[in-house]
Amino acid sequence: MNSKVALLVVQGMILYPALLWKLYQLTRAPRDVARWMVTACLACFAASYPLGLLAGDVNQPDPGSIVPLLFQHIFLCGLVYSLACFFLFSALPVAQARRRAWQEAVPLGTAILVMAIDAVLMPDVPPAAYPRAGVSIFYLAADLYLTYGIASACFFARRYARGAAPDLARGLLVASLGFAFGAVGGATLIAVVLVHWVGATIPLLLVQATVFLVFPSAILLVVGLSYPGVATRLAAARVWRQHLRTYHQIGPLWTRLHQAFPEDALSRTPLTPWRDALSLRGVHRRYYRRVIECRDGLVRISPYLAHLDHDGSLADRLTEALRAHARSEPVPEKGMPVATPDGGGLDDDARALVTLSESLRAAPA
Known part of the structure; x- marks a missing residue:
């Protein structure tokens, strides 16, 4: 098992239990908009995960099959947009957060539109024969939006953590570290795609660096968003254990x-x-x-x-x-x-x- 496959396995083992946990929490507070956004973020991540596997073991700028690749990146963009909405609805009044959410939807829609048009115009040939310009435009549209969204989320997370409750603050700081890794990894991916587009040789170290930046960022993101709920349950479990022990004593x-x-x-x-x-x-x-x-x-x-x-x-x-x-x-x-x-x-x-x-x-x- 190579390092990338191992990271994928770890990612899946953390992701799906975290999604189930958030779905359970959502049933307890169905009107909590911020919780809806966190759940939507993890749901988009969970949906993109099998699509990435379906597209094949690829690294940018080498593409897999364009259809699963398109939907994978649509869900990844939805993940980042959900994160932005989470911070907006957590930190701002509802009316103002709703206006900002519509504003944030403009770059999201632009990126998805560019990727969809590019996928439709892609010739029906094996992925290795896709035009270099078409592949580069597809990845640039996705990477530019993802990097912008992740960098914004990192900024919002650190600012929101200052006034949050202790458990939530710790979770947001862990998530912000994941965002920082992701933003640097996204910027590296943009550089890789641009180097590929001009026809230059891409250093192998640069390609590997993107993998080891993007994958840990996803794990830190899931851990950070799940930490407050898990910490609360662990504290409740300690109280439960103490009450059971005292009951028998x-x-x-x-x-x-x-x-x-x-x-x-x-x-x-x-x-x-x-x-x-x-x-x-x-x-x-x-x-x-x-x-x-x-x-x-x-x-x-x-x-x-x-x-x-x-x-x-x-x-x-x-x-x-x-x-x-x-x-x-x-x-x-x-x-x-x-x-x-x-x-x-x-x-x-x-x-x-x-x-x-x-x-x-x-x-x-």
């Missing part, structure tokens, strides 16, 4: 209190023990319920705790208080704070309950 305390006060359960359909241990669904809901149920139980048992001597650990005294409740002893009048958290948040409360639950685990039932 509070288990010993909840079990004792639930046995004493089963009527305090917020759920009327409790999970069986094995499903409770293995279930990965509704973690946040079960976590909140368990913390609240533990607090309710501690409030109800606190008068018994206040009535006991304060010698010994809280776990031992809680065990003795639960025994007193089980013996149906009269409820003392006043209660006391139990397992007071350091902060005022629910997670602070959960940490205090975890400490009590862990110490209670070793206490006699």
